[in-house]
Amino acid sequence: MPEVYQAERTISAVLKEQKQVDQVIRRLLDRGVPRDHISIMGRNFQSETRISGFITKKDVILGGLRTGAIFGSLFGSFLSLLTGVGVLLIPFVGPIVAAGPISALLLGAASGAIAGSAGAGLVSALTAWGMPEEKAAIYQTRLQAGEFLLMTEVPSDRVGEFQLLLESAGAEEIHTTDKTLSHPCSGPCNSPDDLSPEVRAHLSPEAQRTFIERYNAVLDETSDEFTSEQAAWESVHQKYDEDDKGVWSKAKVNV
Numbered sequence: 001m002p003e004v005y006q007a008e009r010t011i012s013a014v015l016k017e018q019k020q021v022d023q024v025i026r027r028l029l030d031r032g033v034p035r036d037h038i039s040i041m042g043r044n045f046q047s048e049t050r051i052s053g054f055i056t057k058k059d060v061i062l063g064g065l066r067t068g069a070i071f072g073s074l075f076g077s078f079l080s081l082l083t084g085v086g087v088l089l090i091p092f093v094g095p096i097v098a099a100g101p102i103s104a105l106l107l108g109a110a111s112g113a114i115a116g117s118a119g120a121g122l123v124s125a126l127t128a129w130g131m132p133e134e135k136a137a138i139y140q141t142r143l144q145a146g147e148f149l150l151m152t153e154v155p156s157d158r159v160g161e162f163q164l165l166l167e168s169a170g171a172e173e174i175h176t177t178d179k180t181l182s183h184p185c186s187g188p189c190n191s192p193d194d195l196s197p198e199v200r201a202h203l204s205p206e207a208q209r210t211f212i213e214r215y216n217a218v219l220d221e222t223s224d225e226f227t228s229e230q231a232a233w234e235s236v237h238q239k240y241d242e243d244d245k246g247v248w249s250k251a252k253v254n255v
Contacts, residue, residue, distance in 0.1 A: 007037050007153035007180050011162055012131070013171035014139065015148045018042075024169045025082070028152055031165070035082050036225075039100030039181065042148035043093070091121035093143050101181040102151055104196070104229060105129055135175050142173070153180045183225070188216045204249035207240050 015021050021040055028038055082099040090096055090106060098106055105125055122143065126136035139149050154162045159176055166174055182196035189212045192200055203211055214235035219228040241250040
């Protein structure tokens with residue numbers, strides 16, 4: 001049987017140029033890091049389609065995340081190698097392209113749930129997850145300036161190896177957090193307890209049931225956890241509105 005990849009730490013770093021992002025992602029994949037353990041976000045991905053024109057569609061910004069293949073064709077082939085790619089509107093940063101498990105963490109910030117309670121956009125999301133506030137603030141500032149944030153989840157005994165890989169690629173502000181990002185349920189969600197805390201905290205009991213039912217149905221069809229999570233969020237957004245605390249709890253009235 002192939003060895004199971006055991007991610008225990010998350011290394012974060014800033015990359016100044018898109019070509020560095022491409023290089024690092026390919027080197028991480030070559031070193032055996034699974035694609036669903038690599039996250040990237042940035043504002044200035046170069047493409048033939050202007051991002052500012054593309055994200056004027058509200059349903060694209062707020063309707064969850066889309067497939068990597070679509071964004072790979074728009075913003076660079078390397079994005080098609082990752083999971084959970086989409087455009088999100090992050091308070092104090094603006095519209096960004098995000099890919100990987102960081103996308104699930106940012107859904108709360110994009111919808112206002114995290115930003116509404118803490119008031120600082122990406123800084124709130126990252127510090128609530130466990131990153132020092134001063135480092136999160138640096139990352140937010142660098143993103144605002146048009147640079148890129150990459151996060152990769154690695155085994156504890158390989159942290160040094162991947163730090164050197166990032167340094168050799170010109171990465172800056174390298175930081176290691178002693179935890180990994182929340183991932184979708186491992187397999188079917190059997191109860192709300194299987195949901196990540198970030199998801200569960202932003203859903204009423206009724207919305208949790210909607211999320212789980214849709215997640216499991218799509219997972220049964222696709223066997224893709226990230227696609228299932230995206231579909232589950234879309235189902236919640238179709239049926240509920242947020243309350244003043246950022247919880248999806250108010251059932252929409254069908255007109």
